Structure formats: structure tokens, C-alpha cells
Amino acid sequence: MGDKIELWKALKKSPRYLYLIGGFHGDEVEGVYVLNQLFKWLSNEDQGLEMNLPMVVIPILNTDGYRMGTRCNATGVDLNRNLPAKNWSESHQDAKYHPGKKAGSESETSYLVKRFKKWPPYLVMSFHSWKPMINYDGNLQVVAEYLSTYNQYPVCDDVGYETPGSLGSYCAESLNVPVLTLEYPRISKDLSLAEIWNQNEEGLKELFMSNLLAPHNF
Numbered sequence: 001m002g003d004k005i006e007l008w009k010a011l012k013k014s015p016r017y018l019y020l021i022g023g024f025h026g027d028e029v030e031g032v033y034v035l036n037q038l039f040k041w042l043s044n045e046d047q048g049l050e051m052n053l054p055m056v057v058i059p060i061l062n063t064d065g066y067r068m069g070t071r072c073n074a075t076g077v078d079l080n081r082n083l084p085a086k087n088w089s090e091s092h093q094d095a096k097y098h099p100g101k102k103a104g105s106e107s108e109t110s111y112l113v114k115r116f117k118k119w120p121p122y123l124v125m126s127f128h129s130w131k132p133m134i135n136y137d138g139n140l141q142v143v144a145e146y147l148s149t150y151n152q153y154p155v156c157d158d159v160g161y162e163t164p165g166s167l168g169s170y171c172a173e174s175l176n177v178p179v180l181t182l183e184y185p186r187i188s189k190d191l192s193l194a195e196i197w198n199q200n201e202e203g204l205k206e207l208f209m210s211n212l213l214a215p216h217n218f
């Protein structure tokens with residue numbers, strides 16, 4: 001328990017940063033994989049992209065869950081229901097979405113909130129996997145639709161159920177920062193991690209080479 005969370009931050013100083021976060025849910029290896037592939041490409045010196053965008057990358061937030069292959073963290077809490085959003089609630093107690101003892105009670109969410117204070121975000125991209133979908137909170141319709149033209153995943157601004165204490169709620173309401181939640185398909189006998197990256201490589205690369213993620217847009 002207590003595996004270290006890794007973080008990479010662009011050298012360039014900025015008043016606000018673009019956050020790329022993987023592994024909120026430890027069993028969602030597809031999202032972690034896509035972010036890892038993207039990060040490898042972004043950090044290739046030839047791209048020079050880290051010079052252009054002030055980024056903070058957290059490859060896996062829920063390191064214990066990732067090691068154990070569980071959605072929740074080592075204490076059984078869904079990190080995406082534990083953030084200190086105004087709508088945090090202890091009403092959903094089922095194991096899959098356990099919100100924790102109190103808002104922000106978990107070491108991983110408190111780690112994230114501290115980083116947000118130190119290096120404030122202007123946009124957060126969170127890499128998950130479930131059913132393929134591009135979900136957004138805040139003013140991100142253009143970015144979501146841009147990606148969708150490449151991967152053909154549906155775009156939505158409402159997952160259709162309440163998500164108290166989620167990253168989207170916390171960022172949108174408490175920080176006034178938009179969140180793009182990327183849901184990739186799950187691996188199966190017909191779909192490998194490499195194929196999932198394949199569906200997304202071109203769109204993500206084009207997005208990062210466009211001006212759409214620049215701080216002045218937010």
C-alpha cells in the first residue's frame with residue numbers, strides 16, 4: 001500500500017497548466033496505456049511540444065489500484081467520487097463508487113488537490129476506459145468534437161447519472177476549469193491495447209499539434 005505517484009512537469013513556468021491524468025481507476029489499463037503512448041510521443045525531443053504547452057502529466061494516480069487491478073484504491077474508495085467538490089456525498093455506499101469517509105479523505109485525491117494549488121490547471125484531461133465516449137465538463141465542445149472526428153467515439157456532456165465528488169464536478173464548480181474525460185473501449189479477444197491506441201493516435205497527435213489546447217483558449 002502507498003505506491004508512489006509519479007508526476008512529470010514541463011520545465012516552462014506558467015500561471016496555469018494542462019493536466020493529463022491516467023489511472024484514476026486502477027483497473028482501467030486502456031486509459032493508462034493510451035496516455036502512456038501519448039506521453040512517449042509528447043516527450044520525444046524532436047516534437048518540441050513540451051516547449052509549447054505547459055503540461056503536468058500524472059501517468060497513474062491510483063497506483064495501488066493499478067498494481068492490484070482494482071477500480072478503487074487500497075482503502076476501497078473510488079477516487080473519482082472522493083474529490084472535495086461541493087456535491088460530494090456519502091449517499092452512494094456501494095463498493096464500486098465508494099466516496100470515502102469524507103471529501104478528499106484519500107491520499108491520492110489530497111495529492112492531486114495540492115498539485116492543483118501549487119500549479120493551477122487551465123484544462124484537465126482524464127484518461128479512463130469503459131464504453132468509448134468523449135465526455136466533457138465546461139467549455140470543451142469544440143475539442144471533444146475534434147477528437148470525435150478521428151476516433152468516431154460519441155461526444156457527451158452528461159454521462160446520464162450523478163457523479164458527486166468526481167474530478168469533473170470538482171474542477172468545474174470549485175476551480176472553474178474544464179475537464180475532458182476520455183473513455184476508451186475495454187480490451188477483449190478482438191481488441192488489443194495496440195489497436196485502441198491505433199484508433200486514437202492520429203486524433204490525439206493532431207489535437208496536440210493544433211492550437212486548441214493552448215492556455216489562451218481557456
Ligand SMILES: [Zn+2]
Binds near residue numbers: 024028128129
Ligand atoms: Zn474510470
